[in-house]
Structure formats: structure tokens, C-alpha cells
Amino acid sequence: MNSLVIAEHSNIELKPSTLNTVTAARILGDDIDLLIAGKNCGAIADEGAKISGIAHVWLTDGPEYEHQLAENMAPIIADLASNYSHVFAPSSTFGKNIMPRVAALLDVQQISDVVAVESEDTFVRPIYAGNAMATVRSNDSVKLITVRTTAFKAAEMGGKAKQEIGPCKEDSGLSGFVKRELSKSERPELTAAKVIVSGGRGMQNGENFALLEALADKLGAAVGASRAAVDAGFVPNDYQVGQTGKIVAPELYIAVGISGAIQHLAGMKDSKVIVAINKDEDAPIFQIADYGVVGDLFKVVPELTAELDK
Amino acid sequence: MKVLVAVKRVIDYNVKIRVRADGSGIETNNVKMSMNPFDEIAIEETIRLKEAGKVDEIVAVSMGAQQCQETLRTAFAMGADRGIHVLTESTLEPLAVSKLLRAIVQEENPDLVILGKQAIDDDSNQCAQILAGLLGWGQGTFASKLDFIGRKVEVTREVDGGLETLWLALPAVISTDLRLNEPRYASLPNIMKAKKKTIHQKKPEDYGVDISPRLETLKVETPPTRATGIKVANAAELAIKLRDEAGVI
Ligand SMILES: Cc1cc2nc3c(=O)[nH]c(=O)nc-3n(C[C@H](O)[C@H](O)[C@H](O)COP(=O)(O)OP(=O)(O)OC[C@H]3O[C@@H](n4cnc5c(N)ncnc54)[C@H](O)[C@@H]3O)c2cc1C
Numbered sequence: 413m414n415s416l417v418i419a420e421h422s423n424i425e426l427k428p429s430t431l432n433t434v435t436a437a438r439i440l441g442d443d444i445d446l447l448i449a450g451k452n453c454g455a456i457a458d459e460g461a462k463i464s465g466i467a468h469v470w471l472t473d474g475p476e477y478e479h480q481l482a483e484n485m486a487p488i489i490a491d492l493a494s495n496y497s498h499v500f501a502p503s504s505t506f507g508k509n510i511m512p513r514v515a516a517l518l519d520v521q522q523i524s525d526v527v528a529v530e531s532e533d534t535f536v537r538p539i540y541a542g543n544a545m546a547t548v549r550s551n552d553s554v555k556l557i558t559v560r561t562t563a564f565k566a567a568e569m570g571g572k573a574k575q576e577i578g579p580c581k582e583d584s585g586l587s588g589f590v591k592r593e594l595s596k597s598e599r600p601e602l603t604a605a606k607v608i609v610s611g612g613r614g615m616q617n618g619e620n621f622a623l624l625e626a627l628a629d630k631l632g633a634a635v636g637a638s639r640a641a642v643d644a645g646f647v648p649n650d651y652q653v654g655q656t657g658k659i660v661a662p663e664l665y666i667a668v669g670i671s672g673a674i675q676h677l678a679g680m681k682d683s684k685v686i687v688a689i690n691k692d693e694d695a696p697i698f699q700i701a702d703y704g705v706v707g708d709l710f711k712v713v714p715e716l717t718a719e720l721d722k
Numbered sequence: 723m724k725v726l727v728a729v730k731r732v733i734d735y736n737v738k739i740r741v742r743a744d745g746s747g748i749e750t751n752n753v754k755m756s757m758n759p760f761d762e763i764a765i766e767e768t769i770r771l772k773e774a775g776k777v778d779e780i781v782a783v784s785m786g787a788q789q790c791q792e793t794l795r796t797a798f799a800m801g802a803d804r805g806i807h808v809l810t811e812s813t814l815e816p817l818a819v820s821k822l823l824r825a826i827v828q829e830e831n832p833d834l835v836i837l838g839k840q841a842i843d844d845d846s847n848q849c850a851q852i853l854a855g856l857l858g859w860g861q862g863t864f865a866s867k868l869d870f871i872g873r874k875v876e877v878t879r880e881v882d883g884g885l886e887t888l889w890l891a892l893p894a895v896i897s898t899d900l901r902l903n904e905p906r907y908a909s910l911p912n913i914m915k916a917k918k919k920t921i922h923q924k925k926p927e928d929y930g931v932d933i934s935p936r937l938e939t940l941k942v943e944t945p946p947t948r949a950t951g952i953k954v955a956n957a958a959e960l961a962i963k964l965r966d967e968a969g970v971i
Contacts, residue, residue: 479888481888482854482863483854483860483861504882505863505864505881505882506882508847508863509851509861510851512816512849512851512852512855513852513855513861515817515848515851515855516817516820516852516853516854516855519817520936521815521816521935521936521937522817523937524845524847524848525845534940538845538945539748539843539844539845539942540733540748540842540844540845541842543739543741543944544741544748544942544943544945545943545945546941546942547940547942548937550936551937552936585891586858586859586860587860587862587890587891587894589887590888592883592886592887593884593885593887594883594884603882607970607971643900643901648885649899650883655845656760656842656899656900658882664968664970664971674738685968686948698951698953701951702948702951702968703952703953704951704953704954705953705954705955705957706953707956712956715956715957715958716957716961718957720961722961
């Protein structure tokens with residue numbers, strides 16, 4: 413058995429999701445290679461080579477790979493895949509976009525969002541917004557897997573892998589990059605944060621998120637949101653936590669003015685400690701909260717922020 | 723432009739699902755079913771394109787049991803023109819769905835295929851990408867905005883860090899995200915008109931597609947539930963609990 417992990421990176425930094433994905437792959441053994449495809453990303457390859465458990469790093473460096481377009485990435489992954497029993501990628505928007513296209517090229521049924529690796533062919537994955545867990549066995553020759561990163565610890569650094577030049581192909585001509593508008597924030601990334609403060613429709617508008625920012629500042633937290641808050645334009649789309657947004661599992665998740673719809677719970681119910689602040693004592697969020705405060709968030713949140721100074 | 727849209731019949735998003743006691747799957751008897759919400763967004767987008775004069779025909783496809791025809795009627799009531807129903811009682815995995823869609827695309831020759839980014843039952847998020855790969859077309863996944871410029875489409879995508887815009891040569895495959903649009907409710911006259919629109923029923927064999935599953939579901943379980951927590955009176959008490967009991971701050 414040998415696995416290939418597809419690294420997620422921005423040409424400037426290796427994303428932490430790569431490290432969680434390596435841990436999932438390591439469950440099957442230590443014969444793991446890493447593919448780094450991008451432009452001017454030699455430094456990322458050097459970093460990848462230091463991840464414990466990686467034997468070889470494939471470095472595909474060229475302008476065609478700068479934006480990691482699925483149309484260009486899938487053919488090189490499919491080429492490499494024939495040498496491996498398993499190919500793993502994080503179940504981020506990066507992995508979700510590319511891996512099924514690889515599956516098409518290889519004629520394989522990909523297994524999405526794996527939370528447990530039971531054996532070389534058996535995996536557990538959530539279905540129905542995490543309200544059921546399915547154990548599935550694959551009989552495909554190559555297993556293509558996307559990994560729910562919150563279910564696996566980050567791999568440690570301390571390895572010394574060899575680097576080789578990876579496959580390179582011509583640009584597909586099917587698609588191209590126009591622009592990227594990334595949300596700028598000094599805060600930790602939602603999926604990697606230890607503490608998250610999330611706001612819902614109860615916040616009433618975007619300006620009121622300043623209350624959550626102030627609390628988050630005290631806690632070194634990331635700020636998230638429900639779909640309702642994103643749809644209403646209070647905060648950008650990348651704040652959305654849930655079944656169809658980001659899956660998070662911090663040490664502490666504070667849900668403020670969020671009712672607790674199943675689609676929201678799907679994204680945060682594996683958090684270690686959950687706090688809910690809501691004025692409706694019957695809000696479903698209280699059913700999964702470790703600590704609940706029934707009250708007006710415009711009073712409770714500033715009070716909590718003040719308490720943290722004590 | 724001709725557009726193909728696929729619509730899946732799923733358990734309604736408001737239903738609290740139940741895992742069957744024997745672990746074989748999810749209880750679907752006597753459960754409210756409706757169109758996958760991301761597919762409603764896909765239909766809505768094509769209707770808006772038609773209203774803007776960019777699209778002249780909308781073909782909706784659904785696959786599965788006989789009742790999928792109801793889902794197609796819903797698509798018609800919203801504004802789709804005609805339907806194709808691939809009848810099968812077998813479980814269809816994303817790879818099989820995309821192979822059937824490829825066969826339909828080869829017959830229908832649409833300029834664009836719009837699919838939901840994920841079905842809220844098995845949450846795979848695969849079909850659009852597989853279909854684009856099988857056809858050798860460009861893919862614009864998790865779309866929140868489409869702009870047609872000549873024989874290209876610019877797709878704004880919801881990605882983990884924010885938004886990304888790509889151009890795709892047509893024909894292409896798009897998958898919808900939540901912010902693309904807000905689907906309309908069908909009006910009564912349109913529901914009546916929907917009854918007259920035609921559905922062609924087909925079988926997977928008609929397309930020569932092998933739909934045998936690649937995955938075997940060994941068991942389906944309910945995830946562990948969280949122990950019920952406590953309510954605290956105010957922020958001061960909460961801070962004490964988080965500090966001294968939970969030790970998270
Ligand atoms: C296909 C699909 C996918 C979806 N995906 C997601 C997803 O990924 N993530 C997600 O979050 N949702 C998702 N949803 C939406 C989900 O069903 C809910 O509509 C949404 O989560 C509700 O957001 P909310 O809790 O902020 O709003 P509401 O349900 O309106 O709740 C607002 C809460 O704020 C409280 N409140 C109001 N004012 C105050 C105050 N002053 N003080 C204290 N409390 C107050 C209210 O009591 C209420 O409980 C999805 C839905 C569909 C159909």
C-alpha cells in the first residue's frame with residue numbers, strides 16, 4: 413500500500429489542511445508521497461518535505477498550475493495515481509473541486525469527507541448533514557478520498573523527504589483565472605481556530621458584528637456565521653459554518669443569535685465546548701450547548717467581553 | 723443557448739431523518755420529499771437566463787424512482803421546458819449519475835449544464851466535477867455569480883478564503899452555491915401549465931451505462947449525541963464555568 417497526498421497551498425504558504433490529510437493517510441502506513449503543484453512554489457516543497465511520514469515530494473512547478481485549476485490539476489494527479497493504492501486530498505473547496513474530476517479520469521467512485529479510515533478499503537463518512545454516519549467499502553483499484561480535516565490531528569514536522577520533479581502537461585485551454593477577492597483578516601482561519609465566535613440573524617446587521625469581534629479579540633478567536641447572517645450580507649460567504657459551508661471543531665464555539673438549524677449544527681457539533689447565547693430559551697441550539705445563556709445578546713456579549721478582562 | 727439542469731428528489735431539508743434500526747440506511751417511508759435545494763437554485767438560474775434572453779430551452783433531468791416525475795413537474799412549474807426521467811430503483815452513485823448525464827449531454831448537445839453543488843442527502847459534492855471531467859469541459863463549481871461574455875462564461879466561486887472568478891470556454895458545467903440566487907415559488911397558473919409539459923422516460927440501459935455501485939454500504943449509524951448541558955444565569959457565571967470547569971479560556 414502506498415498513498416499520495418495532494419497538498420493544499422497558496423504558492424506562499426502550505427495550508428494546515430494538508431497536515432490533517434497526511435495524518436489520515438498515515439493510518440494505512442508510512443509510504444506516503446506528497447504532490448505540490450503550483451507556480452514558484454519550491455519553498456512549499458521544502459516545507460512539505462519536512463512533514464513526518466512523507467517519503468517523496470513531487471514538485472510540479474509551472475504557470476499552468478499557479479491557480480490550481482481543476483482542468484489542469486486533474487490530469488497530472490490521474491497520471492500519478494496509477495502508482496498508488498490511495499490518493500488523499502483535504503475536503504476543502506480546493507479538494508472538493510479537483511478530486512471528483514480525477515475520479516472521472518480514473519473511472520473511480522470517490523469517497524467524500526472521510527472522518528475515519530477503518531482499513532485499506534473501508535471508510536466512515538457523514539451523510540444527511542452528519543445526522544448519520546455511513547461505513548462504506550470501496551472495490552475500486554485506486555481509492556480516491558477527501559478528508560474531513562477536523563477529524564484528524566495535524567501531522568508533525570520533522571521528516572526529510574526526497575524531492576522529485578512531478579508531471580507537467582499543457583494548459584487545458586478550457587478555463588482561466590480572472591481574479592480572487594479574499595477576505596482579509598488578522599484572525600486565525602476558521603477551520604484551524606481554537607476558539608470561534610459565530611453570529612446569526614440575531615446580530616441584525618453587519619455593524620453589530622463588532623461586538624463579536626471585540627469578544628474574539630479577547631479570546632484570540634476566529635469569527636464565523638450562520639447562513640442567514642451571510643445571506644443577509646452581514647459578513648462574507650467564507651464565514652459560513654455548516655453542512656454546506658465550513659466544518660469546524662474548535663475547543664470552544666460560541667454561537668450568538670443562532671437558532672441551531674440542523675444545517676448549522678452539522679458544521680460545529682464536534683466542537684469540544686459549545687456555548688449558546690440566545691434570547692429564545694427553546695432555541696434548538698441549547699440542546700447541544702454545554703453552557704447556555706438565555707438573554708439578549710446585545711447585553712450578554714459585551715458583559716462577557718468585560719468579564720474576560722477580570 | 724440550450725441548458726441542461728439535473729434535479730434530485732431528496733428528503734426535505736426540514737425533516738429530521740431517522741436511521742433504520744437494522745443499520746441498512748435512512749427511513750424514507752412516509753417522509754416528506756422535495757427537490758434538492760441546490761437544484762432549485764440551478765433551475766432558477768436557468769430561468770433567469772431565459773428571461774434575460776440568453777437561453778431558449780431548459781431541459782430538466784431527474785434520475786431514480788417513478789416519483790422523480792413530481793420533482794420534474796416542480797422544475798416545470800418554476801419554468802423548465804421539458805424533462806427526461808431516467809427510471810431506476812437502484813442506488814445511483816455520483817459516478818453513475820454523471821455517466822448517465824454525459825450520455826444525455828451527447829444526445830441533447832446543450833451549451834451549458836447547471837447542477838447543484840451537493841445533494842443534501844449523501845452530501846458528496848461530486849457530480850458536476852465528474853461530468854466536466856468525463857466530457858472534457860471546463861467546470862465552475864460553487865458558483866455565486868455567472869456572467870456570459872460571448873462564448874465564455876465568467877464564474878464567481880465561493881471558496882474557503884472568499885471569492886474567486888474564473889472564465890470557462892463554453893460548453894461548460896456549473897455547480898450552484900447558495901448565494902447564486904433565491905429560487906422563486908411557482909405560481910398557480912405555472913403549476914397548471916407544468917402538467918402539460920412532456921417527460922421522456924428512459925432507463926439506464928437505454929444509454930448503455932453501467933450503474934453498478936462501486937461502494938458497498940456496510941452500515942449506517944446514528945452519530946453519538948452530545949450530553950445535554952446546563953443553562954447559566956449571566957455572563958459572569960458563564961465566564962467562571964468556561965475558566966474553571968471547562969478550562970477553555
Ligand atoms: C440547502 C441548505 C443549506 C444550508 N446550509 C447551511 C449552512 O451551511 N450553515 C447554516 O448556518 N445554515 C445553513 N442553512 C440554513 C439553515 O437551515 C438556517 O436557516 C440557518 O442556519 C438559520 O440561521 P440563524 O440561526 O442565524 O437564523 P434564525 O434561525 O433566524 O435564528 C436567529 C436566532 O437569533 C435569536 N435572536 C434574535 N435576536 C436576538 C437577541 N437580541 N439576542 C439573542 N438572541 C437573539 C433568535 O431567538 C433565533 O434563535 C442551509 C439551508 C439549506 C436549505
